[in-house]
Amino acid sequence: MTKPDVQDRMFVDAIDRGLNVLRAFRGHESLSLTEISRISGLTMGAAQRYVHTFEVLGYLVKDEGKRLRLAPGALEIGSIYLTSDPLIERANPHLAALNHSSKESVNLSRRVGDDMVFLARFTSHESSFIHMPIGTRIPMAASATGRAFLARIDPAEAEEIVHRTAGRAFTSRTLTDPGEILDRLAETRERGFSSSSEEFYLGDLNIAAAVTGVDGHPVGCINISGPTSRWSLQTLEDRWAPSLIHTARAISSLAV
Amino acid sequence: MTKPDVQDRMFVDAIDRGLNVLRAFRGHESLSLTEISRISGLTMGAAQRYVHTFEVLGYLVKDEGKRLRLAPGALEIGSIYLTSDPLIERANPHLAALNHSSKESVNLSRRVGDDMVFLARFTSHESSFIHMPIGTRIPMAASATGRAFLARIDPAEAEEIVHRTAGRAFTSRTLTDPGEILDRLAETRERGFSSSSEEFYLGDLNIAAAVTGVDGHPVGCINISGPTSRWSLQTLEDRWAPSLIHTARAISSLAV
DNA sequence: TTTATTTTATCGCAGAGCGATATGGAGTGC
DNA sequence: GCACTCCATATCGCTCTGCGATAAAATAAA
CATH class of the missing domain: 3.30.450.40 (GAF domain)
Structure with missing residues (x-):
């Protein structure tokens, strides 16, 4: 985890855990749920919840079969930065x-x-x-x-x-x-x-x-x-x- | 909220709440914590926690005074998408x-x-x-x-x-x-x-x-x-x- | 067809994130 | 310089959100 201090109660773990799902795609065109769980270090259930969340938000999309890919929606925050x-x-x-x-x-x-x-x-x-x-x-x-x-x-x-x-x-x-x-x-x-x-x-x-x-x-x-x-x-x-x-x-x- | 169904227990609210902090910057060069709270609809405490989290992650940076700005770190996920x-x-x-x-x-x-x-x-x-x-x-x-x-x-x-x-x-x-x-x-x-x-x-x-x-x-x-x-x-x-x-x-x- | 693996759905639980609030800091006006 | 207002920070008890575990379903491989 990115959290610098295990006692940092102001840090929202879920954000970092979620971002780790997206970071798992670095160097990969597509990933299965099992691969995401393994690469990110999350349990299968947690990976499942974050993947579902990012699918709803448009950051991930299901490929053929059960594989997942990052989607153009993943540009959302970067795009706001580039115009701000x-x-x-x-x-x-x-x-x-x-x-x-x-x-x-x-x-x-x-x-x-x-x-x-x-x-x-x-x-x-x-x-x-x-x-x-x-x-x-x-x-x-x-x-x-x-x-x-x-x-x-x-x-x-x-x-x-x-x-x-x-x-x-x-x-x-x-x-x-x-x-x-x-x-x-x-x-x-x-x-x-x-x-x-x-x-x-x-x-x-x-x-x-x-x-x-x-x-x-x-x-x-x-x-x-x-x-x-x-x-x-x-x-x-x-x-x-x-x-x-x-x-x-x-x-x-x-x-x- | 983006959540399509209030009963969707698979959806991780914290992700959407956190992204709303970053979305608040659309059309703004910088924002105060109070402005982020108002635009995103989060309480002051929640806004404070998410802002702190994104500062640690490099997505936000403190400007002069107490104002915040999106930082180049906000390009992280978009960049992974562009290469995948x-x-x-x-x-x-x-x-x-x-x-x-x-x-x-x-x-x-x-x-x-x-x-x-x-x-x-x-x-x-x-x-x-x-x-x-x-x-x-x-x-x-x-x-x-x-x-x-x-x-x-x-x-x-x-x-x-x-x-x-x-x-x-x-x-x-x-x-x-x-x-x-x-x-x-x-x-x-x-x-x-x-x-x-x-x-x-x-x-x-x-x-x-x-x-x-x-x-x-x-x-x-x-x-x-x-x-x-x-x-x-x-x-x-x-x-x-x-x-x-x-x-x-x-x-x-x-x-x- | 059988077996193995992956994915999905569900549940009881506990601690992560919550809202409220007190305190501290900064800005403004007199 | 002081009083007032507003904003930011720190803290706390609470609760419900996200958890891991697991059973069932679906898919892939042999």
């Missing part, structure tokens, strides 16, 4: 303009724990397309957007996060040495943007810059991503980093 | 290709109740951009995608939906007469695609075609949307409806 976060609506015109001029994928993300989460995504105008839907999480230490964010928070906190989370490799190119990552943060602080080359998936190059709030603290990041088939990291940086920084500043200046 | 629905991943390359050739906004949607919900969105390569995030719902009767879907289901069911939901106008151009909408469905059945002109918001033109499953029933729709500043409905149809239909069929042929 002012940063997204404020950033969109700027992201669209940068997407238009660069013709590459341009995204907005915010921090969630040790990850960056995509909130808005304008896909490449060229034929190379990679499926990274809204809500996708990328580890901060292994991504340009994450490192752009880390470069703008308290250095001690950034160092703690890097030491705690570095080490996991996603490709053969992922930086895993904390010292090397911290060097990249220092470089990012100097240049005002970060970059990564094929660290989260092969063939993908990225440059990113932080968006700040009125107090100068980072509230999110924007990035441009382009494939190795069209760019080298050097040419992507030379051509688009100035516009990226300019766009990040333009979005930052709208913060209230 | 095989239609989305199957459709993406085709949507990207159509977006690339048409340079206009290309989207995928599925039916939820009386609405169509955007599941994937490739934005226009031109400068006109409209904020319609993933999860946005559009009434079936008042949209090209919805009418493309209605044209492929049982005519009696389609007629019932049109009579029950038609009448609400979103712009001065929204079709509200059920007879006229049913005529458009007949036209759609003939042409294999539907269209709408400025019905959901002014300046927006749309053509749509249904994606079908192995049994020929519709499982979703794709649409191309372009602004009146660049197209007339006639030229959008003439130029892109053949490709749209072709793309819908290509996606349909991948269904299992």
Whole structure:
């Protein structure tokens, strides 16, 4: 369970237990009731009750036979979030303009724990397309957007996060040495943007810059991503980093 | 409450009560605890417990003062859905290709109740951009995608939906007469695609075609949307409806 | 056809979530 | 600076919601 303290009487267990039913679908197209019970750790009766509840609410739908799938109704809360976060609506015109001029994928993300989460995504105008839907999480230490964010928070906190989370490799190119990552943060602080080359998936190059709030603290990041088939990291940086920084500043200046 | 039957002992009330806290944020950037209590219909104590629970889970975050906002963590379940629905991943390359050739906004949607919900969105390569995030719902009767879907289901069911939901106008151009909408469905059945002109918001033109499953029933729709500043409905149809239909069929042929 | 597994339906129980309320904190007006 | 109002937080005794267990029904596999 997510509950931090077994004595937290303010925490509603049923919410977490219910969400665990939906979380069970991560990496699965469909699941049987028995599989949901096993993956979520709930008894068969409890799993049955939550599944029934989410079917009524439109979050789950029965597939052929008795298997269940997540349904489009599961987008309900995420959709409310996407229309209530002012940063997204404020950033969109700027992201669209940068997407238009660069013709590459341009995204907005915010921090969630040790990850960056995509909130808005304008896909490449060229034929190379990679499926990274809204809500996708990328580890901060292994991504340009994450490192752009880390470069703008308290250095001690950034160092703690890097030491705690570095080490996991996603490709053969992922930086895993904390010292090397911290060097990249220092470089990012100097240049005002970060970059990564094929660290989260092969063939993908990225440059990113932080968006700040009125107090100068980072509230999110924007990035441009382009494939190795069209760019080298050097040419992507030379051509688009100035516009990226300019766009990040333009979005930052709208913060209230 | 959403509960259809007060005697439904399988329904977990706490889930619905909790979701009502999050639903309260629809149309609001932030809310106080008192406002959440009032909008959701929960007592102060219950609202307090659910707010605390969602703060721990990362779905809500405290703003300046005591106000609360939805946080990016609220995308959790929606994100799992977007990566588990095989239609989305199957459709993406085709949507990207159509977006690339048409340079206009290309989207995928599925039916939820009386609405169509955007599941994937490739934005226009031109400068006109409209904020319609993933999860946005559009009434079936008042949209090209919805009418493309209605044209492929049982005519009696389609007629019932049109009579029950038609009448609400979103712009001065929204079709509200059920007879006229049913005529458009007949036209759609003939042409294999539907269209709408400025019905959901002014300046927006749309053509749509249904994606079908192995049994020929519709499982979703794709649409191309372009602004009146660049197209007339006639030229959008003439130029892109053949490709749209072709793309819908290509996606349909991948269904299992 | 038989057996095994999964799903559904039901029930008595107990503790999770409840509403009420007291207390603390913040904002406003004088 | 103080009084008042409103909001937020903390707490408590209570009850009914969600529980696990289990029997029956349905489905899948041999």
